Amino acid sequence: MTLTWILLVLTGIICTETKMVHVDIGLVGCSDSDGEYMYGLDGEEVGHADFTKGKFVMTLPEFADQLKYEEGTYEGAVANQQICKQNLQVAIESYKSPAVAEAPPMSSIYPRHEVKVGTGNTLICYITGFYPPRLTVRWTKNNKNVTERVSTSQLRPNLIDGSYDQFSTLKFTPQEGDMYTCTVEHSALEGPMTREFDVEVSEPSLGPSVFCGVGLTLGLLGVATGTFFLVKGNQCN
Template sequence: MMMMKVKVSELVLVLSWVLCVSAEVKHQDIQIVGCSDSDGEVMYGLDGEELWYADFVNKKGVEPQPSFIDHMSYEEGTYEGAVADQQTCKQNVGTFRKALNNPPVKLVPPSSPIIYSRDDVELDQQNTLICHVTGFYPAPVKIHWTKNGQNVTEGTSINVPFLNKDTFFRQTSRLEFTPQLGDVYSCTVDHPALDQPLTRIWDVEVQQPSVGPAVFCGLGLTVGLLGVAAGTFFLIKGNECS
C-alpha cells in the first residue's frame, strides 16, 4: 500500500508504505522528503527508527541505526539523490505557492517536552538524557540543553523530524552526561507556533534502597517472638504454682 500526502506550505511530499513480510508480521517502511525556504529533509526509516538521513550541513548521508538491528548500508549516490530531491522539492514549493496564491502556514505547537534518562541513574556512571517532543507542524523544532543554568552543546545530538501517522512530527534530542548529585538539567523546545519556549527540568536523584518495610517487618517479628516467650514463661510459672 502506498499513500501520498501533500502539505503545500512546508512539507511538499511524503511517501509511506507498509510491507507485509509474513501473515503474522508487518513492518512500516517510510521515506520523508520535505523542504522549506530554509530547511530540508530526506529520511528513510523502518518501524519508527531512522535508517538513513541526509545531513545537508556536512554534505553527507548518516546512518543512525540502533544497535539491536542488523545494520543496513545504503548504496553510493544516495546522498546525491537526496540533494536532487531537494531541488525538485523547492521547485514544487514555488509552483504550489503561486498556484494557491501563497496560502498561510498552519502552525501547530509541540507538546510539552518529556525528559528522562536512558538508563537507571548511577553517580559517576555515563548516561544519556533524552528529551522528546511530538505533535508539531511544520518541522523542525529547536531544542537546547542547560546544566545548572549554563547552556550545554558538547555531547548533544538531535534526530531529524519523524512523521507521525497523524501527519504531525516528533523529534528527539539526546545529551551524554555523567550524573553528579545535585546537578540540574533542563531541555528547552522552541517552535514558531509557541508564544514562548517550553522548558522541562530534570535533576539528578539516585534511588536509595528502601529499608522501611524490612525494618518494620523485623521489629514486628521481634515483638511477636518476645510476646510468645513471655506467654510461655508465665504459663510455666502458673503450672509450677498449681
C-alpha cells in the same frame, strides 16, 4: 514567511510466513532555507541525508543488523531537493502564499537508564505533535547553557495527523543536586517551553533491613527456646 513542501511515500511490505505487515517510509521535505531526505521502517528512522556533511547517514542502533543503501543514494537525495524546491515555488505561486498551519509541541524529559550518581547516563528530551517541522532545542546544566555531548534526531512524521516528533539527547554524569533543563522554541508557542530534571539520590529503604533483623531475632529466640526444652527434657529423664 517560510513554506515547506513535503512528499511522504509509504510502502506496505507483507511477510507471508509470519503474517506481519511492515511500513516502509520515504520522506522528502524542503523549504527556502533547508531540506530533509529520510528513510524509515515501522515508524523508526533508518537513515537520512546529511546535507551539511554531504553524505547519507545510517541511524540504526548498534544492536540492530546493519543495512546499507546502494551508492548514489545521497546524490539522489540532492536531486530530490532540487525537484522539491521547484514544486515549492509552484505551490507558492498557485496558492498565493497561504498562511502556514501551526500546532504547538509537547515535550517531556527523562533518563535512558536508572540514575546512579557518578555513572554515565543519557537524558532524553522527547518533543511531539508540532507543525511546521522546525524548532530549536536548548539544554542547560545548573542554569548554564550546554552544547557539548548533545545530539538531535531527524524529524519523524506522524502518519495520523501530519505533525512531527523529534528527540534531543544529552549525555551526562549525574551528581547529586544537579539540575538540567530542556527548552523548546517553536513558532506555535507563546514562549519557550522548558522541562526540568533534578538529580536526586533516594535514601535506601529500612524496610528490608528491619524485616531481616526481626526475622533473625525470632530465629535465634526459637533456637534458644528449643535448646532450653531439650536440656530440661534430658534432666527429667
